[in-house]
């Protein structure tokens with residue numbers, strides 16, 4: 514095994530892990546993209562911290578009893594130990610290097626941690642194209658570039674797939690007769706791009722991006738130098754700017770039905786919004802929740818007619834048209850209150866609910882490159898028909914760029930065009 518990592522079985526757990534002064538244990542699985550994303554970081558950190566901390570790996574499926582005993586239900590999961598006792602956080606899913614380092618440093622004296630930090634050598638990696646964003650646009654660009662034998666690195670703070678990975682069912686991506694779970698499409702696209710030869714740096718911290726020099730620093734240690742960059746960073750939910758929204762984000766207020774609807778089995782939910790996302794996601798939430806109240810600012814829904822028809826036919830859904838939320842309050846776990854205003858009369862009332870979902874449109878993810886690009890009036894990057902932006906040798910693809918329709922198909926089309934256009938320039 515590369516690095517200073519020892520593979521163990523559950524029978525060795527007490528003897529090896531619990532007897533160590535400081536230890537970290539990685540429960541991994543096979544065919545697990547987040548485990549692969551972790552493996553290189555784990556290996557590199559074992560070389561840095563391995564003299565002070567013991568690094569272990571254990572195959573989760575082959576050691577189920579121990580996994581159950583330690584309440585490990587996902588792969589990868591990292592557990593940290595100091596003098597045989599659990600220490601720090603339990604990390605799981607798309608695990609970031611910075612989070613691992615934070616927990617490793619809890620296991621050793623500060624002066625040792627400082628010395629290791631000081632000997633961490635920066636790494637420089639050269640490639641021809643760096644792609645920011647591993648959503649459908651970035652992965653497709655990476656696929657085409659790799660197939661054209663162009664050395665490409667795709668960088669993403671999350672795992673591959675972008676929004677597609679969190680979409681419950683995708684029924685309009687060509688080639689599949691049945692609707693596909695978004696995470697499966699994300700898996701196929703990620704694996705296909707990797708198999709073609711593109712390198713991925715996922716679940717990383719994007720420390721800085723210099724578009725002029727074409728340099729991207731990842732996890733504070735690796736500088737990726739490219740000749741061209743494709744920005745495919747997508748967009749994020751638009752906050753409403755209502756009192757309490759920021760405070761209770763992720764703690765009573767959610768922006769992702771696929772991620773959170775399952776927690777509302779038999780519960781009451783309020784949905785804010787009336788466009789396609791709001792209605793489609795409400796229909797998904799209806800599989801779990803007992804009731805859904807849709808609060809919408811206009812007198813009619815903005816969603817497509819098909820979605821509207823389904824929503825009006827769903828008995829669990831009721832509507833409050835021409836109302837807007839004014840305050841969100843949290844009284845406890847699964848106990849939220851929404852103060853809404855009736856826009857015609859200005860009258861306010863308070864609605865008690867178990868949870869709130871907000872679907873109020875999106876904003877482009879541009880905060881890493883303020884004032885760099887020529888933007889349209891909605892703040893999206895303007896490109897020419899080959900996806901070139903106003904910055905030399907920087908392209909944009911997918912939801913981040915100006916366009917009429919933001920879909921997986923249009924994102925993959927943009928990624929294709931950007932990649933082919935670059936391939937022609939780099940010959």
Ligand SMILES: Cc1cc2nc3c(=O)[nH]c(=O)nc-3n(C[C@H](O)[C@H](O)[C@H](O)COP(=O)(O)OP(=O)(O)OC[C@H]3O[C@@H](n4cnc5c(N)ncnc54)[C@H](O)[C@@H]3O)c2cc1C
Nearest residue numbers: 646648649650669671675676746747911912919920921924
């Ligand atoms: C709830 C919902 C349901 C949807 N359903 C469908 C559907 O059924 N069919 C359909 O065709 N479309 C659907 N869409 C739209 C579709 O998901 C998007 O159009 C598509 O994902 C856009 O792809 P993208 O690659 O441009 O961006 P994204 O999918 O948003 O991916 C962008 C990636 O960039 C990463 N990123 C962000 N900032 C940085 C940074 N600074 N550096 C590096 N990486 C960064 C993000 O982590 C993300 O992985 C849906 C969207 C939503 C929100």
